[in-house]
Structures are given as structure tokens and as C-alpha cells.
Amino acid sequence: MDAQSTSNDMTVEITDDIIDTAAFVGELRPDGGAVVTFSGVVRNHNDGREVEGIHYDCYREMAQREGERIVDGIKEQFDVRAVRLVHRVGDLNVGEVSLLVVVTAAHRGDAFAAIEALVELVKERMPIWKKERYADKESKWL
Amino acid sequence: MRIDVLLFARLRDVISADHLEFEVEEGTTVSQLAEKLMASRGDERVRGLPLRYAVDETFVPGDYRLRDGDSVALIPPVSGG
Secondary structure (H helix, E strand, O other): OOOOOOOHHHEEEEOOOOOHHHHHHHOOOOOOOOEEEEEEEEEEEEEEEEEEEEEEEEOHHHHHHHHHHHHHHHHHHHHOOOEEEEEOOOEEOOOOEEEEEEEEEHHHHHHHHHHHHHHHHHHHOEEEEEEEEEEOEEEEEE | OOEEEEEOOHHHHHOOOEEEEEEEEEOOOOHHHHHHHHHOOOOOOOOOOEEEEOOOOOOEEOOOOOOOOEEEEOOOOOOOO
């Protein structure tokens, strides 16, 4: 990291709280011309069934460490400045944000490529599991 | 050897525990431990489930040889995001 880097350039957080997207992005140091965010949101249907919400289970200590390893790898692989990731766990309602990631870079191409790779790695490697709750009161691990 | 096994998601539901202690012989690999556990405590909801394994919060391959006191997590297919 260069001398001007601040501690919020690379962060990983697992939280039980509602994710405040504006606050999360607003904390970034304004040194990248490109700021790309991705939000994963609980949708109201899946596989033809009406979804009421999702419970996220998590191996918290490992999710934190695996998230940090993923973020480190993204910083190595792409020409980016800040990489931040927050994943919510517990019980979420339809429309609530489960995953928020943000990448800043000097140029948009790097930021878009990095964020796509980041989200793929989160979905492949972070030990987090979702259980959907349906309108008919059944629930199912995905 | 005594191994602490951490369980999550559907494995925790089926086995009705979030962790348990499991006795295995020297030289046992993590995938052999998982097979024994599935045979004794699993049911049709989790048999054949493709598992990954972690020791000390880091993924390890199935042929990882367990050491006394290891804390092993059985990782069913993840679905975060």
C-alpha cells in the first residue's frame, strides 16, 4: 500500500445489521475516478415460489478470513485502489441487501472487471448458506 | 484421536448439533471422517452432498490427514451473496 492509503481501503465485514449503502460508499477516499458497487438483494421469488425472506447461516470466523483472502487476491490481480465487502447474516426480508461490495479504481474497466471477479469468488468460497422462507411457510436450504 | 467437527446449514439441521467430538484413528483423512460421520449420523437429505473441508478456518483437500485436536468444518455447497 502507498503512504496515503487509509485503513478503509480494504475491509471485510460480516454483520447482523442492516447495510447502509450510502454510508458504506461515502466513507471511501475520493481518489478513484471509477467507483463501482454491487448489491445482492433478497428477491421476492425463486424457482416459481413466492419468497418471504432468507435466513443466512455463516461460519463467521472463516467467512471473515476467506473474505480477506479474496480481497487480497483482487488487489493483487487488478489495478484497483479500494476493495470493500460486507455480507449480512441472520434473518433478512425481501428487498434487503445481503451483500454489498465496492471497488474503486482510476479507470472503469479495472473496476468493472475486479468487481465481477470479486462477486464470483464470494459466491464460490465464502462459507455462508441461505435458507429461503416461502409464503406457504415452508423453508429450504439452497 | 479426538477431532472437533463444526456443522453448518443443512448438516446442522440433520445432525441436530452445531459441533460434535468425533473419535478417529491415526492417519484418518478429513474425507474419511466425513464419510464415517455421514454413515452414522446423516440421512437421505445429506448423503451424497458434495462437501468441502476446512481446518483452522482454511480450506483443505479431502486427503488432508487429521491431527489430534484439529477443528474441522464440513462445508456443504455455499450459497452466499
